[in-house]
Amino acid sequence: MLPTGFEEKYQQLLGTTEAARFLASLQEPGYKGFRLNPLKPNPKQINLPLTQPVPLTRWGYYGSVHGRQVAHQAGYVYSQEPSAMLVGAVAAPQPGERVLDLCAAPGGKTTHLASLMQQQGLLVANEIIPKRAKILAENVERFGIANAVITNETPARLAQKWPHYFDRILVDAPCSGEGMFRKDPAAKKYWTVDYPASCAKRQRQILQEAMKMLRPGGQLIYSTCTFSPEEDEQIIAWLLQQYDGLAVIPLAATHGLQNGRPEWADGNSALKGTLRAFPHAFAGDGHFIAKLQSQVAAPVKKPRHRAKKNNVSRLTATQKQLWQTFSQATLVAPQYPHLLVHRDHLFAQSQPIELSGLKVVRPGLPLGQFKRKRFEPAYALALTLTQAKHVLRLTSQQYRQYVHGDTFPVTLAGKGWYLLRYQEKTVGFGKLTNQTIKNFFPKGLRFQAD
Numbered sequence: 001m002l003p004t005g006f007e008e009k010y011q012q013l014l015g016t017t018e019a020a021r022f023l024a025s026l027q028e029p030g031y032k033g034f035r036l037n038p039l040k041p042n043p044k045q046i047n048l049p050l051t052q053p054v055p056l057t058r059w060g061y062y063g064s065v066h067g068r069q070v071a072h073q074a075g076y077v078y079s080q081e082p083s084a085m086l087v088g089a090v091a092a093p094q095p096g097e098r099v100l101d102l103c104a105a106p107g108g109k110t111t112h113l114a115s116l117m118q119q120q121g122l123l124v125a126n127e128i129i130p131k132r133a134k135i136l137a138e139n140v141e142r143f144g145i146a147n148a149v150i151t152n153e154t155p156a157r158l159a160q161k162w163p164h165y166f167d168r169i170l171v172d173a174p175c176s177g178e179g180m181f182r183k184d185p186a187a188k189k190y191w192t193v194d195y196p197a198s199c200a201k202r203q204r205q206i207l208q209e210a211m212k213m214l215r216p217g218g219q220l221i222y223s224t225c226t227f228s229p230e231e232d233e234q235i236i237a238w239l240l241q242q243y244d245g246l247a248v249i250p251l252a253a254t255h256g257l258q259n260g261r262p263e264w265a266d267g268n269s270a271l272k273g274t275l276r277a278f279p280h281a282f283a284g285d286g287h288f289i290a291k292l293q294s295q296v297a298a299p300v301k302k303p304r305h306r307a308k309k310n311n312v313s314r315l316t317a318t319q320k321q322l323w324q325t326f327s328q329a330t331l332v333a334p335q336y337p338h339l340l341v342h343r344d345h346l347f348a349q350s351q352p353i354e355l356s357g358l359k360v361v362r363p364g365l366p367l368g369q370f371k372r373k374r375f376e377p378a379y380a381l382a383l384t385l386t387q388a389k390h391v392l393r394l395t396s397q398q399y400r401q402y403v404h405g406d407t408f409p410v411t412l413a414g415k416g417w418y419l420l421r422y423q424e425k426t427v428g429f430g431k432l433t434n435q436t437i438k439n440f441f442p443k444g445l446r447f448q449a450d
């Protein structure tokens with residue numbers, strides 16, 4: 001059952017014929033999809049049918065993935081609703097840019113942006129809710145993203161820290177979620193006639209902060225998973241009224257997508273350049289996407305950012321030694337120019353960024369932890385690697401033991417860190433001692449494989 005007032009609203013907006021098709025489509029089962037991970041070698045080498053590509057996306061397919069499948073565990077795929085894949089494709093970040101994903105958890109768009117950035121540049125993924133920020137970090141880790149910083153902050157605090165800093169900002173806004181009605185029945189429960197307007201208020205607040213962080217000439221991408229004009233066209237109309245020199249970059253509506261409707265806002269014809277996915281016309285759930293450019297093309301002098309001591313520090317001589325010993329013994333051509341330590345954990349930043357005073361989930365790629373006189377490499381580091389000086393290819397029995405958290409015997413002499421691979425995919429690090437592989441698969445991820 002759709003909420004009272006919802007049907008009426010869309011009958012008025014869409015007209016009787018289209019509304020009937022639209023409302024009927026919300027009673028049908030939604031589509032499932034997944035995106036391949038181009039940061040991994042041979043991303044198509046997974047045990048999933050790749051017969052139905054999602055239009056307009058480079059790595060998207062219709063189909064479903066089980067969370068315990070090796071392809072998912074090893075970060076070769078990310079489950080994502082097909083329409084949501086259009087957002088990353090529209091955002092189209094370039095390798096080397098400074099990109100902010102302001103409302104990022106659980107990480108669908110973040111992983112997509114990272115795919116396009118090819119580990120180059122800086123990707124800041126922020127999530128305001130701590131529990132969700134943790135899930136975001138796990139997904140970034142599994143995907144093997146090396147150039148991400150993850151924060152758990154309000155947009156206002158980030159804007160204070162990073163004025164006019166980013167080349168590209170994605171605001172995938174919290175919204176009334178009408179586009180999720182068929183997938184998530186809870187979304188229907190929250191809905192009231194006034195709900196879109198209250199969501200719009202929050203969206204405007206978030207966008208005001210986002211605009212403070214956009215560099216002149218930078219691009220802002222705004223998306224929601226709702227149909228409500230209050231949160232879609234009317235938000236973009238408001239942005240255009242508020243900010244001189246901000247313009248819509250027109251998006252082409254193909255494959256059943258529709259353009260935005262100026263008449264649902266202030267009539268500004270530029271709104272035609274926004275994009276709508278309606279489930280009766282496009283094979284996916286509801287979505288709205290707009291791409292805007294701040295028109296001052298000349299980049300301003302960017303603020304200089306250096307890591308400050310109160311948040312992170314440089315390595316001590318002992319830590320340097322431990323890291324060098326580990327990396328020389330284990331890694332092939334390690335390239336981590338910006339190292340920093342935070343509470344005994346070692347991180348690598350793709351470029352230095354000022355983080356002091358912020359709630360940071362991960363200030364860069366976790367490389368490992370210093371423990372008394374030894375260095376223990378991070379699971380996150382392993383998942384960015386395809387090769388190492390010592391590699392162990394696991395049998396299916398050994399893989400089951402590994403993901404369960406067990407140690408297992410091997411017929412290998414010596415000791416040291418091994419990159420563990422299964423079905424040609426990196427699944428973590430193991431430590432060889434006394435012909436046994438000690439298990440470092442993170443405790444929270446362990447499971448009983450079939």
Ligand SMILES: C[S@@+](CC[C@H](N)C(=O)[O-])C[C@H]1O[C@@H](n2cnc3c(N)ncnc32)[C@H](O)[C@@H]1O
Binds near residue numbers: 084103110132202
């Ligand atoms: C639509 S979801 C983001 C989905 C995510 N981009 C993805 O693709 O996986 C919106 C996110 O905004 C967060 N959020 C809620 N209130 C917020 C606020 N005031 N400022 C910033 N983010 C907020 C929510 O916790 C939620 O994770």
